[in-house]
Amino acid sequence: APPKVLAGFGEQPLVIAHRGGRGLWPENSLFAFERAASLGVDLLEMDLRLSRDGEVVVIHDRKVDRTTDGSGPVAELDLAQLQALDAGYRWSADGGESFPYRDQGVRIPRFAEVLQRFPTQAKVVEIKVPDVGLEERLCALLDEHGQRDKVIVASFYDRSLQHFRELCPGVATSASPSSVRLLVALDWLGLGRLLSPSYQTLQIPPSSDGITLATPGFLRTARDRGLNVQLWTINEQPVMSHLLEMGAQGLITDYPDRALQLLGRS
Numbered sequence: 001a002p003p004k005v006l007a008g009f010g011e012q013p014l015v016i017a018h019r020g021g022r023g024l025w026p027e028n029s030l031f032a033f034e035r036a037a038s039l040g041v042d043l044l045e046m047d048l049r050l051s052r053d054g055e056v057v058v059i060h061d062r063k064v065d066r067t068t069d070g071s072g073p074v075a076e077l078d079l080a081q082l083q084a085l086d087a088g089y090r091w092s093a094d095g096g097e098s099f100p101y102r103d104q105g106v107r108i109p110r111f112a113e114v115l116q117r118f119p120t121q122a123k124v125v126e127i128k129v130p131d132v133g134l135e136e137r138l139c140a141l142l143d144e145h146g147q148r149d150k151v152i153v154a155s156f157y158d159r160s161l162q163h164f165r166e167l168c169p170g171v172a173t174s175a176s177p178s179s180v181r182l183l184v185a186l187d188w189l190g191l192g193r194l195l196s197p198s199y200q201t202l203q204i205p206p207s208s209d210g211i212t213l214a215t216p217g218f219l220r221t222a223r224d225r226g227l228n229v230q231l232w233t234i235n236e237q238p239v240m241s242h243l244l245e246m247g248a249q250g251l252i253t254d255y256p257d258r259a260l261q262l263l264g265r266s
């Protein structure tokens, strides 16, 4: 059976707005999430970090420099300082000719605000920093808002995911890159069926470390294990079509409008 968070979606391919659809509007902002949700995406993807004072905030990079008008590591700024930044400051659709979201009130959101604003929307949430207590805070917030069944938790850090699974059972998780490598190796040996995974989804790039992951055989092995396979970051429609034909069950994209159009859903 699919994890609860995906239960209502049936067989249709999932459209997942990467950082809320960062090709269309400023990433990881409530504005982006609102707009992506009104396009009708299936899941919102976002990145989690901790502020210096321990608040879970939604931002991708270790530092605020690339996306805001501020500078410095997220972990060295208090929530109030992060909230004072303009998170629309650097976004441009024309390579820096214009910056339509400057001074429009786009902020770095607290994860709690996202949970409040989107109580029923399914989300992919990525733990960006291990070993700082983010797993505990995340689980507590999901419980506070009654949303254990509304998220898929992802991370590049295997230890983060293992820790999260122990302390927050019942929440769907994605495979870490090391788990993906193990599955690839077993598949090569023809032993993929021996694996009983602790995760419910695979979120993978089409290729990684020179190894092509998006092959019909590997995708079939994953599906046969009951895994939902979602590919990132897929922004061009011909590539989207190709991957869907190959058996991808979800597209994580900066341009959810393109995926929805391709699927005849816009």
Ligand code: G3P
Residues within 6 Å of the ligand: 018, 045, 047, 060, 126, 203, 232, 252
């Ligand atoms: O969904 C996978 C993707 O979010 C990982 O890449 O760097 O955009 O967080 P990144």
Ligand code: CA
Residues within 6 Å of the ligand: 045, 046, 047, 126
């Ligand atoms: Ca991410």
